[in-house]
Amino acid sequence: MKAVYVTGPNTNEWVEVDRPAVGPHDVLLKIKACGICGSDAMYSQIGGIPPRQGATPLGHEPAAEVAEVGADVDGLAVGDHVVIDTMAFTDGLLGSGGAQGALSEYVVVRDAEPGRQLKVIPKDIPWEVAALNEPMAVALHAVNRTEPRPGDKVVIFGAGPIGLGALLGYRRRGASHIVVVDLIPSRLEKALQIGADAVINSADEDVAARLVELHGDGSSMMVRGVRSGTDIFLDAAGAPVIPATVAGIAKQGATLGIVAVHKKPVELDFGSILTTELTIVFAMGYPTEIFEVTEDIIENWQKYALIISDKLPFDRALDALALAQTPGAADKVVVTFE
Incomplete structure (x- = not known):
């Protein structure tokens, strides 16, 4: 599958990686939208994040659909729409130095626990709005x-x-x-x-x-x-x-x-x-707010939608990163996977 990586200072590239395997305690997510953050530009400028300098997967503002559920995972079903706590992955921070990034087709959640890494949202919330969950936290x-x-x-x-x-x-x-x-x-x-x-x-x-x-x-x-x-x-x-x-x-x-x-x-x-x-x-990050903000997004998603200035398809993810890094060119860029 395709994914976007930082491969060197000021260098973002497409990389072909294996689709994650799913164990009995895991959940496979099909990414449906991912916002571009100012920190993505910083990661690019420095050539990635140790210990993955030169090979850092990007994307930490995702919304996703559950594609596969391990046999021992309860509370989630294939087809569920979810928002994600990118700081609760067991293989490192998603898109911020961990083994995976959300600017890819699939992401696996190891040792998945609903309410810890994932929260189910109504299916009428647009994907690009759901992807605001992380920055709004x-x-x-x-x-x-x-x-x-x-x-x-x-x-x-x-x-x-x-x-x-x-x-x-x-x-x-x-x-x-x-x-x-x-x-x-x-x-x-x-x-x-x-x-x-x-x-x-x-x-x-x-x-x-x-x-x-x-x-x-x-x-x-x-x-x-x-x-x-x-x-x-x-x-x-x-x-x-x-x-x-x-x-x-x-x-x-x-x-x-x-x-x-x-x-x-x-x-x-x-x-x-x-x-x-x-x-x-x-204030930095979101110690407790990642799913606290979700209910307000669900109730007022039309107002949150106004925050988004640009939507680009996944095959233009590199353009989306460049657009977001250009001063004055865009306010909030979201990559969509439809």
């Missing part, structure tokens, strides 16, 4: 790390897939007003379609002044100046200016969550931040 973990309370006012920097997923996550947790900040008008329009209460184009608007207008004046005796009444800020963009911007406009007791990858050190003036008692938290 990342977004939900970022939401959970900021510990939102019903009625909180939230600002999300970055209207990419994680930022938009966080928008849906904060709405689910009862946020009263959500603002999305970005530089690209089409992304801001999509944020409004998905449910943002307001958007700010930081290229031509004064973010601080606009947030005071939207979330009220958060200044106090201890924290003076232009301060927003925002309760939670989430950095889903990774622009170096964002943490300092938040520190300069946050009210006392606000929270800043960082889910974006910052590729360079960020400088913060702790002296000026001290009086704000700003809480800064970081």
Whole structure:
């Protein structure tokens, strides 16, 4: 069968591999869709992940159909539609340094346990939307790390897939007003379609002044100046200016969550931040959220579908990887196997 591998620095190629054999405790999955992640570009740039440097299978945002069930596996049937915990494979992280990747026709789940690696979903959920389950779990973990309370006012920097997923996550947790900040008008329009209460184009608007207008004046005796009444800020963009911007406009007791990858050190003036008692938290992966987010996707799949910008067939998977790596060319690319 065909699969996509990183075979060297900045080199992705088709590789012919054997279809996995299925034992009595295993489940064979026919991959039906797989999203392209920013980390796929990083894996490509460095030539793969040790110990499989030069031969790393790609694809860690899959949705699949059960193709074969081992004799000793209960709770799954051929034809079931499933989403997958790619971190629960016994042969390594699926598509992130493990023995298998989801940019291939089939994947085998060794020692399969329904509810641990796999969750069955309704068959009316489009495959490309089901493939959002993994990145949306990342977004939900970022939401959970900021510990939102019903009625909180939230600002999300970055209207990419994680930022938009966080928008849906904060709405689910009862946020009263959500603002999305970005530089690209089409992304801001999509944020409004998905449910943002307001958007700010930081290229031509004064973010601080606009947030005071939207979330009220958060200044106090201890924290003076232009301060927003925002309760939670989430950095889903990774622009170096964002943490300092938040520190300069946050009210006392606000929270800043960082889910974006910052590729360079960020400088913060702790002296000026001290009086704000700003809480800064970081979020990575999805310790508990991989199937927690699934129910919301099932209930609101039409909104999640808006996050997808491009769908390419499996025979164009290399083009999909290149498209996703091109700045400004696409927001969320999903490979489909129909």
